[in-house]
Amino acid sequence: MISCSDIFKINKQGFVKDIKLVKSPNFDNRPNETEITLLVIHNISLPPGIYGGKFIENFFTNSLDPTIDPFFYKIKDIKVSAHFVIERTGSLIQYVSAVKRAWHAGESFWNGRSDCNDYSIGIELEGSDNIEYTDIQYAKLNALIECLTEAYPIKDVVGHSDIAPKRKTDPGPSFRWDKIKLFKKT
Template sequence: MADAPKIIDHPSPNFGPRRDGLRPEFIVLHYTAMDTAEAALGRLCDPDPEVSAHYLICEKGRIFKLVDEDMRAWHAGAGTWQGKTDLNSRSIGIELDNRGTHPFSEPQMTALEALLPAIMTRWDIPASGVIGHSDMAPGRKFDPGPRFDWRRLALAGLAVWPDGRQAVGDWATAASRLGYDTDIPEALSAFRARFRPWAKGPQDAEDVRIVTRLTS
């Protein structure tokens, strides 16, 4: 496991209390889709756009803390996971300095691997609770995108990934059990962006095998 990371305080004014007594049960990963970390910091700390996250990790691996974890940052927006809404009140948001067009850097991934375990421990969040923005908002959001290495996180116990065993079942039923809103047509695309980034065409047996292994 990576050493405890050095965290730079860079407070954002964009936050509020978590609603209805909710507490973090998920961690939502994003990419910034901006040219630089400095530009992303500026936007996440600007009151006008009304967006923020708890953390930003730059390409060089520096970690900026923008909002205290017990507060509600404004990163998730509309969406659901496991049938639950108001993901801002239910999650910790981590922005990764990346435009979505290139692989995530080694220093950045190492920093993320150092940051995640402490958050997961503090809030008792399991590996299955680490999700992408696209998972909870299919069709509306696409981050952290197909170039993010979910398998690497899973090998460190920080996310989920299917094993190689065979399985059969119903994709929609299993995907709903995993957390996706399968009433949204783009749910399959969101699922593939995470688990089969370069898959094309209609749903197939490999989609079924993967989601069944993840939920069995």
């Protein structure tokens, strides 16, 4: 089993050491004195259902070429990011410092609070609602959750569909909440 201390160390600037860092411009500052209390799990594949390649990176860095796939025309002007992406191979990429506000949740609500981007960290799993995630993705996700909960006062781990149920379905029915060792969803 992979543990936090085996692979991840988070510095005070909110960056995980020794993983791939691709800086997204799609972030800003959190409101003053906002505690990070929520982790939001998403899924992403670009184009939908296709894995691998640099399209997620291009999307989060505003460099996606819309001529490559018709779907890219629909999303070419959207400015989004997540703090982390876990690829199907288990590779972990960071796009935004954990202490900054990534633009991942959109219009959202959790436990009586709106604007989840203000107080959450977004983790994207390369995948889709109806395709099983890989065991290495769960292992890396659990290790990352352990590290983030050690560094920040995380109270809940939820899916995008939990905070935006009218708009989002991810991480979808293929996501196995029972494989998350911390914060099992009830």
